[in-house]
Amino acid sequence: MKLYFEDLKPGRVFKSGPILVEAAEVRDFAERYDPQDFHLDEAAGAASVFGTLVASGWQTAAYSMRMLANSELANIANGLVGLQIDKLMWHQPVKPGDVLSTEFDVMSRKHSRSRPQFGVVQLAWRTFNQHGDLVMSLENAIWVAVRDV
Incomplete structure (x- = not known):
């Protein structure tokens, strides 16, 4: 079923996941996009402020986007x-072996004045690890078709 503006009422929550974070993916992502030692090498990660190999925050955002694309929200018409994206925060590092899940809350909506x-x-995004710890959050605006124009 396609989702339209009218279906996305404030307070509605969409959930998605899980995604398992694997060490090889952490290193592969880091090699391509964020080549810092604590994302690339277990020993460097152990010697870092994190005390272990950790995923890039950008990889956490990419995992969260994947979960959005796997959620019911992917059915937007x-x-x-x-x-836009606002208030992006990485609350805790994500480590190999973590299992991530997300919640997407509809915060508000308004009709476009220029394109009715x-x-x-x-939306407010919240990404959690398997312990229920918040690892990432952000707010963003999406463009949604109106059903009844």
Whole structure:
């Protein structure tokens, strides 16, 4: 079932996951996008402030995006069209072996003044590890088609 602006009422929560974080993926992502020693090498990670190999925060964001794309929110009629991201925070490091899950809360919505066939929906993302610890959060605005124009 396709989702439209009218379906995304404030207070609605979408959940997704789990995703297992694997050491090889952490190193591969770091080699390509964030080549810092504590993302690339177990010994360097152990000697770092983290005390272990850790995933890049950007990889945590990518995992969260994957879970969004696997959630019911992926059924938005016009696709997942992002407009902006605010308040991105990495609360705790993500380590190999962690199992991540996400919650996406509809915070607010408003009709577009310039394009009445669309609305802007504000989402709050929260990504947790297997212990229920918050590891990442952000807020973002998405562009959503209106069903009844």
